Amino acid sequence: MKALSLKTEFASEILILRTIGRRLILWLLVLAVIAYLLSGIYVVRVNETGILKRFGRIVNNRVAPGLHYRFPWPVDRIVKVSTEEIRRFQTGFGADPQEIAEYERSTGTFVNRNRLGSFMVPYCITGDKNIIHIKVIVQFRIDDPEAYLIGFKDAESVALRCIQSAILSTLSCTHVDSALATGRVMLQQEILGATQERLAELKTGISVISTEIKNVRPPSSVAQAFKDVINAREERRTMVHDAQAYRNEVIPQGKAEATRIMNEAEAYRTKKVAHAKGEAQRFMMLAEEFLKNREITSQRLYLDAVADMLPAVQKIIVGSDHGENIVNLRFFSQTNNEREK
Amino acid sequence: MKRFLILLLAGVIGLVIASSFFFTVDASEYVVVTQFGNPIKTLEKAGLHQKSPWQTVNRFDRRMQLYETPLIEYLTGDKKNVVLQAFVCWRVEDALEFFRAVRTFENAAQKLDDLITASIGAKLGDYKMANLISVNAEDVKIPEMEALIASEVNARTREGYGINVVRVGVSRLALPEDNARSVYRRMEAERSAIANEYRALGREEADKIKAEADREKSDIIANAYKEAQIIRGEGDAKAANIYAGAYSKAPDFFELLRTLETYKKMLNRDAVIVMSADSALLKYLNGAPLTEKKKDGMDE
Numbered sequence: 001m002k003a004l005s006l007k008t009e010f011a012s013e014i015l016i017l018r019t020i021g022r023r024l025i026l027w028l029l030v031l032a033v034i035a036y037l038l039s040g041i042y043v044v045r046v047n048e049t050g051i052l053k054r055f056g057r058i059v060n061n062r063v064a065p066g067l068h069y070r071f072p073w074p075v076d077r078i079v080k081v082s083t084e085e086i087r088r089f090q091t092g093f094g095a096d097p098q099e100i101a102e103y104e105r106s107t108g109t110f111v112n113r114n115r116l117g118s119f120m121v122p123y124c125i126t127g128d129k130n131i132i133h134i135k136v137i138v139q140f141r142i143d144d145p146e147a148y149l150i151g152f153k154d155a156e157s158v159a160l161r162c163i164q165s166a167i168l169s170t171l172s173c174t175h176v177d178s179a180l181a182t183g184r185v186m187l188q189q190e191i192l193g194a195t196q197e198r199l200a201e202l203k204t205g206i207s208v209i210s211t212e213i214k215n216v217r218p219p220s221s222v223a224q225a226f227k228d229v230i231n232a233r234e235e236r237r238t239m240v241h242d243a244q245a246y247r248n249e250v251i252p253q254g255k256a257e258a259t260r261i262m263n264e265a266e267a268y269r270t271k272k273v274a275h276a277k278g279e280a281q282r283f284m285m286l287a288e289e290f291l292k293n294r295e296i297t298s299q300r301l302y303l304d305a306v307a308d309m310l311p312a313v314q315k316i317i318v319g320s321d322h323g324e325n326i327v328n329l330r331f332f333s334q335t336n337n338e339r340e341k
Numbered sequence: 342m343k344r345f346l347i348l349l350l351a352g353v354i355g356l357v358i359a360s361s362f363f364f365t366v367d368a369s370e371y372v373v374v375t376q377f378g379n380p381i382k383t384l385e386k387a388g389l390h391q392k393s394p395w396q397t398v399n400r401f402d403r404r405m406q407l408y409e410t411p412l413i414e415y416l417t418g419d420k421k422n423v424v425l426q427a428f429v430c431w432r433v434e435d436a437l438e439f440f441r442a443v444r445t446f447e448n449a450a451q452k453l454d455d456l457i458t459a460s461i462g463a464k465l466g467d468y469k470m471a472n473l474i475s476v477n478a479e480d481v482k483i484p485e486m487e488a489l490i491a492s493e494v495n496a497r498t499r500e501g502y503g504i505n506v507v508r509v510g511v512s513r514l515a516l517p518e519d520n521a522r523s524v525y526r527r528m529e530a531e532r533s534a535i536a537n538e539y540r541a542l543g544r545e546e547a548d549k550i551k552a553e554a555d556r557e558k559s560d561i562i563a564n565a566y567k568e569a570q571i572i573r574g575e576g577d578a579k580a581a582n583i584y585a586g587a588y589s590k591a592p593d594f595f596e597l598l599r600t601l602e603t604y605k606k607m608l609n610r611d612a613v614i615v616m617s618a619d620s621a622l623l624k625y626l627n628g629a630p631l632t633e634k635k636k637d638g639m640d641e
Contacts, residue, residue, distance in 0.1 A: 025345075056367035057387035074365075093513075123521075125514060127476040130528050131521065150369045152405040161407065161428040165487075165510040172514065173478040202405070202430060202508060222525055225532035232536035236543030243547035247554035254558030258565030265569030269576030276580035280587030283598070287591035298597055305601040306622060309608045316615045317623065 040072040047084035049145050053077045061146040081145040086209065089156070091163055092135035093124035123219060124168060130176035131222075135214040136191065138163055140206050147205030155204045162202070163211065166194035179216055180226070188213050361394040371436035373399040383437045401439060405432050405507065408450050408457075414517055415462055421470040422520060426513035427461060427490075429453055431498070431506045438503025449504060456497060457509065460490045473514060483511055 007014070043066070044050040050063030054076050063078070070076035123131045140159065142148045148155045170190045171179060179187055192211045199206055218226045290297045366372045368387040373380050376396045384390055385403075392398070409428045417423060431453060433439045443449045464486055472482040491509040498504040516524060588595040608614065616623060 053368065053387075055387075055389035056365040056370075058368045123515065125474050125516065127474055127481075129474055129524060130531075131516075131524055150404065153402060154407060155405075157407050158405065158428075158430055161409070161510060161512050164512045165428075168511060168514055169481065169483045172474045172483060173476065173481045175476055198510070218528070219525065222528045222532065225529045225536075229532050229536045229539070232539035232543075236539045236546070239543035239547040240550065243550035243554075246551050247557075250554045250558045251561070254561040257558075258561045261562070261565045261569045262572070265572040268573050269579075272573075272576035272580040273583070276583040280583045283587050283595070284590065286598070287587075287594045290594045291591060298594075301597065301601060305604060309605050310614075312610055313608050314613045316613065318615060318617055 036072055040070045040076070041067065042070065042078050043067055044078075044080060047082055048080045049083040051079045051081070051145055051149060053079070058146065058150070079145075079149060081142055081149060083142050083145055086139055086141050088137060088139045089160065090135060090137050090214070091160055092167065092214075093133060093164075124171050126171050126176045126179055127173045128176055131219055132171075132176060132179060132216055133219060134167060134171070134179075134216045136163065136167060137210075137212045137214050138195075139209045139212075141209060142205055143207045144203075144205030147203050149205075152204055155206055158202065159199060159204055159206045159208070162198040162204075163191075163195050163208070166191050166198060166211075170194055176218075180218070184213060184216065358394075363389055363391055364398050365389055367400075369402065369404050371401045371403050371433060373401065373436050373440045375399060380437055380440060385436070399440060401433050401436050402446070403433055403436075405430050406446065406449075408453050409512065410454055410457055410461075412513065412515070413458055413461075415465045417465050417470050417473070418467055419469045419471075422517045423465070423470070423473065424513075424515040424517055425461065425465075425511060427457060428510050428512045429457055429494075429506060430508040430510075431504050433503060434499065434505040435503030438501075440503075442502045443504070449502065452502060453494070453498070453504070453506070456494050457490070460493050464490050464493075487511060 042050075044063050046065045048065060050060075050068070051058060052060040052063055052070060054071070056077075059076075068078075070078060124134055126132055138159075142155075152158055170187065174183065174187060178184075188211060191213075192208065195208050195211055199208060217223065364372070366384050366387050372384040372390075374382050374384065374392055374396050376393070380399075381396070407428060407430060410426055412424050412426045414422055414424050431449075433449075439449075443452065468482060468486060471477075471480050472486070475481050487509050491506055494509065495506040498506055515521070618626060
C-alpha cells in the first residue's frame with residue numbers, strides 16, 4: 001500500500017532512472033565490443049619474431065617487429081620467440097663440486113640436469129683411454145622459430161644432447177695430450193663442427209655460434225701426476241739452460257788460458273832473441289879487444305876466472321920436485337868426509 | 342529491456358552449442374576424433390574443423406620428443422664393460438596407430454626404453470672397444486652404430502606404435518667403477534713414465550752440451566800450446582843464429598870464454614882440487630923465473 005503510493009508518487013523519477021540504466025547497459029556493451037576488438041593489437045619487440053596462428057594453423061611464421069593487428073581470441077593467437085638474443089649454456093662432463101654446491105645454493109633447487117649436464121658420470125674418455133673432465137660454454141641463437149617451437153617439444157634439451165654427443169665422439173678419437181694442451185683450439189673447432197652437423201640434420205631451428213672449451217683437466221686424483229709431467233718438462237729446459245750457462249763460462253776460460261799461453265810464448269821469444277842479441281854484441285866487443293892483444297887478454301881472463309873460483313873450493317897442493325906425482329887421494333877424501341861429519 | 346537480455350542469453354547459449362560442433366587443430370598436434378571410444382578420423386591438418394557434439398577430440402603432440410635412457414652397463418664384442426647412456430629423438434607419426442597401441446607418452450617412453458637398450462646391447466656385441474674409443478679416427482664407429490640402432494628401432498616402432506625414431510645418440514660413455522680405478526692407475530703410470538723421459542732427455546742434452554764445451558775448451562788450449570811452441574822454437578832458432586853469427590867471428594876466444602865459464606860453474610864449494618906445485622898458477626910459489634907458463638889439469 002505504502003509502496004504503491006511511493007511508486008505512483010515517484011513515477012517520473014523511476015522512468016528517468018530506467019532510461020538511464022538502459023543507456024548504461026548499451027554503452028557498456030559497446031565498450032565491451034570495442035575492447036574485444038582492440039585486444040587484437042599486439043607488439044613484437046625488436047629482438048623477437050612472432051608466429052601467427054589462426055585456429056591453430058600457422059598463417060605467418062615470421063612476424064616482423066612492430067605494432068600489428070590480429071583477430072582477437074579465439075580466432076588468432078600469437079607466439080613470440082626471442083630470435084636475436086644470443087643465449088648460452090654450460091655443458092660438458094664433470095663439474096667442480098663447489099660449483100654444483102654454489103649453483104644449488106643460489107637457485108635453492110637441486111641441480112637441473114638438463115641445463116648443467118649430468119654429474120652422475122662426471123668424466124669423458126679420450127682416444128687413448130684417459131679419463132678427463134671437460135667443460136664447454138655453448139652460445140646459440142634461435143634462427144628458425146617455427147622449427148624451434150612447432151618441431152620440437154624442448155629443442156634446447158635436444159641441442160644439449162647433441163653437443164654432448166659431439167664432444168663425446170670428438171674426444172673419443174683425440175689424444176689426451178692434445179686435448180689438454182696443444183690441440184685445444186682444434187678440438188674446439190671439431191666440437192663446433194660436429195654439433196652444427198647434428199643440429200642441422202635434426203632441423204632444430206637452433207644455430208650454435210660457438211662452443212668454447214672453458215676448461216679441460218685430468219681428474220683430481222691423478223692431477224698431481226699430470227702436473228709432474230709439466231714440471232719435468234720445465235726441469236728439462238732448466239737443465240739445458242744450466243748446461244749452456246756452463247758452456248758460456250768454460251769457453252771464455254779456455255780462451256783466456258790460450259791467450260795467456262800465447263803471450264808467454266811471445267815473451268819467451270822476445271826475451272831469447274833480445275838476450276842473444278845483447279850477449280852477441282857483448283861478445284863481439286870483447287872479441288875485438290881479444291884480437292888486438294891475444295896473449296894479455298887471455299892471461300887476464302884466465303887469472304880473473306881463477307881468482308873468482310878458487311877461494312870457494314878446497315885445494316890440495318902437492319909439492320914435488322919432478323918425481324913424486326902419486327898422491328893418496330883416498331886418504332884426503334876420508335879426512336875430508338870426517339871433517340864434514 | 343527484458344527482450345534484450347533474453348536475446349543476449351540466447352546468443353551466448355547458441356555460441357556454446359556451436360562450439361561443440363567445431364574444434365581447432367594446432368600445428369604442433371595430431372587429433373584423433375573418437376565416437377563412443379571408436380576412432381573415426383585422424384586430423385593432421387591444422388585449422389578449424391567440424392564434428393558432432395557426441396564425438397571426442399584426442400590430441401597428440403606431434404613435436405619431436407626426447408627420451409634419455411638411464412646409464413646401463415653393456416658388454417662389447419671383445420668382452421669389455423662400458424657404461425652408456427643414449428638419447429632418442431622421436432615423434433608420433435601415425436596418430437591412429439599410436440592411439441591404438443600406445444595411447445600415452447609414458448607408455449611410449451617405456452616401450453622405447455626396452456627397444457633401445459635391447460638394440461644397443463645387441464649392436465655393441467658387434468663392435469669392439471676400439472670402435473668406441475681409439476686414437477685412430479677411422480676406428481671410431483660411434484656415428485655408424487648410432488645410425489644402425491636408430492634404423493633398427495625405427496623399423497619396429499613405426500610398424501607397431503606409429504612412432505618415428507629420428508635419431509639415437511650416445512650422450513655419455515663411461516667405464517664401470519673398478520675399471521675406472523685401474524684406468525686412473527694406468528694414467529698415473531703413463532704420466533710418470535713421460536715425466537721420467539723428459540728428465541732423462543734433459544740430463545742427456547745437458548751432459549752433451551757440457552762435454553762439448555769441455556772439449557772445445559781443451560781444443561782451444563791445445564791449439565794455443567801448439568802455436569806457443571812454434572813461437573818459442575822461432576825464438577830459440579833466432580837466438581842460436583845470432584849466437585852462431587857472433588861466435589864464428591872469433592872461435593878461439595869463444596872457446597876460452599866458454600871454458601872459463603864452465604869452470605866457474607863446475608867448481609863449487611864441494612869440489613876438491615889437487616894442484617901440483619909445478620902448475621903454472623903456482624909456479625911463483627917456487628920462485629920460478631918469469632918465463633914459462635903452463636896450466637895444469639885439475640881433478641874433482
